[in-house]
Amino acid sequence: MAEFLSFRTGEAAQEPAVTVEAFTGQTNATAVRIEPGEDARALLPHIDRLSLVEVNFPAFGDGRGYSAARILREAGYEGELRAVGDVLVDQLTAMRRCGFDAFKPNHPLDDAVVKTSLERYDDVYQKTIDGRPPVWAKRHPEKVNG
């Protein structure tokens, strides 16, 4: 059973994450934690000094964190993006596609189920920042750049 999952190479960030309010008021913090109602774009001026963004999911059904993750990745954030809280194994695929590369769920995840879930779909319909070519790009290789 996995209590922490990372898809990054190297050590996981260790610095405790501070709130968005504390982070934007400090000059030296490198880890921050976003709550569902907070605007991920408030972090964009500071992404160069960030090494960890935790996105909290107090309840698995609150999907705001998926948008927060994509916004950060779309803005070029390359540090660790960690989903924490009520994160369920059946959500990992979508979270990976939105740019999360680390998970610290409230309840440990079964490794075998994690593996099966993440390998389930060979193809995806949308282009996101995860780099997977969507089905339409495979259908029209000559029309798609990159």
Add this chain to the structure above:
Amino acid sequence: MYRYDQYDQEIVDARVEEFRDQARRRLAGEMTEDQFKPLRLMNGLYLQLHAYMLRVAVPYGTMSGKQMRMLGHIARKYDKGYGHFTTRQNIQYNWIKLEDAADILAELATVEMHAIQTSGNCIRNISSDQYAGAAADEIADPRPWAELLRQWSTFHPEFTYLPRKFKIAVIASAEDRAAMRLHDIGIELVKRDGKVGAKFFVGGGMGRTPMIAPEIKDFVPEEELISYAEACLRVYNRYGRRDNKYKARIKILVHEIGADEYRRQVEEEFAHMKTLGIDPPVAELARIRTYFADPAYETGLSDAVDRSDPDFALWLDQNVVTHKQPGYAIVNISLKPVGGIPGDASADQIELIADLTERYSLDEVRVTHAQNIVLPYVKKADLYALWQQLDEAGLGESNLNLITDMIACPGLDYCSLANARAIPVAQKIADRFADPARQRDLGELKLKISGCINACGHHHAGHIGILGVDRKGVENYQLLLGGSGAEDASIGTITGPGFGEDGVVDAIEKVTNLYVAERQEGERFLDTYRRLGMKPFKEAIYG
């Protein structure tokens, strides 16, 4: 019609196995019901009063005969021999066992069907005009756009846990047959400088706070459709209310911040989205469009129809609609026989419709949001033979758009959310107005019944609407007048105090009598109501 390629098929097959594994983990106790619920819901599986209900997607209401036959097979093998066609152009089965659900999905996948996102707080089945491709008044076939949106919305990673469910409709005619402006996003295809684009209406809906969607964008070109839709959804996902499920639909967000502010936020997000390269190339919509090319029509056919059988002539006048192709007609099969359950069809009837689809309608059949069936490509020369076979199977009712062609939700007979029964009320109204001549005299009259405030029966949009409520443990029915889901969309107004089951039928008779007495040349019930206002109708009911 659209056919899966290897990618579409792989994705649907993978979904079957994913669900099979999820159901297994639930049955083995590895997941709580709370954890399983959003997973099964995203696959259309609801726990109802008596059993599980499975809702199967019929994308934009279009199927082949083979797909329709599969729906009959499922009704016979896994249900009690019935299917219920819904206002989302889907079909649902009310007596499903959890243990069977994955097998049903596997059978559906063999005919390119699924139950993906037919419930849950995600983007639902995309609906469209049931006459698409056959209608004389459309500027383009809306279904390629709907299919593009279907693929985009399937397992969209960012929009799987929205504040609430999300419904999209696409139409391409000035006449709105899909209640487009009562959707979270309604898209009307329009032409500008010879190019087809999408006009976006956002924030419509029914439920306890009915709203007609305001126009948010007058023209989105096809190469930016996905970026714009994604911007609309992202603003909603981030800022839609999550503190109260009754205020969580996008209509509340648009209403609270105002259409102008919502538009501004979407534009800002859209400007960003356009830089991400998330729109498919135009070649993709072109690829999809080839599947919706006109079928191989015969030419030189006669438009003459022998009307000598009077019952057939009545059906012809009421249920058969003008086709864009000479020699062809659009046939509506009513699923509203007097005494029946609106939208229900037996396995035998579904299979017969599948046969007739192949024999008479160039292998295409449609489901309508009014819970009827359409055969869109019937040769006029075949109409009589077709009608005879429909009539013999109890499918020959000549009541399209008449008072007995009601929309009704399943109500308290099946649904765990309902406060009141809807089906028995529909049956009583049908009995009262059973005389076909009387129905025809009343003319177009859209009557819609919901068994609770969630408004699955579209009561807000009925020329006459009925809302069942629970009043101190007794079923009570409120009456609404003046709603419309068409291009003249409007929300109905409650007449006053509610009624018992028989009282509401009496009240309907009073308002229709007043209409007959007061109508002017060519006026429908709705027109007379709009001209006279509520007052005389109220006096007729309560005076």
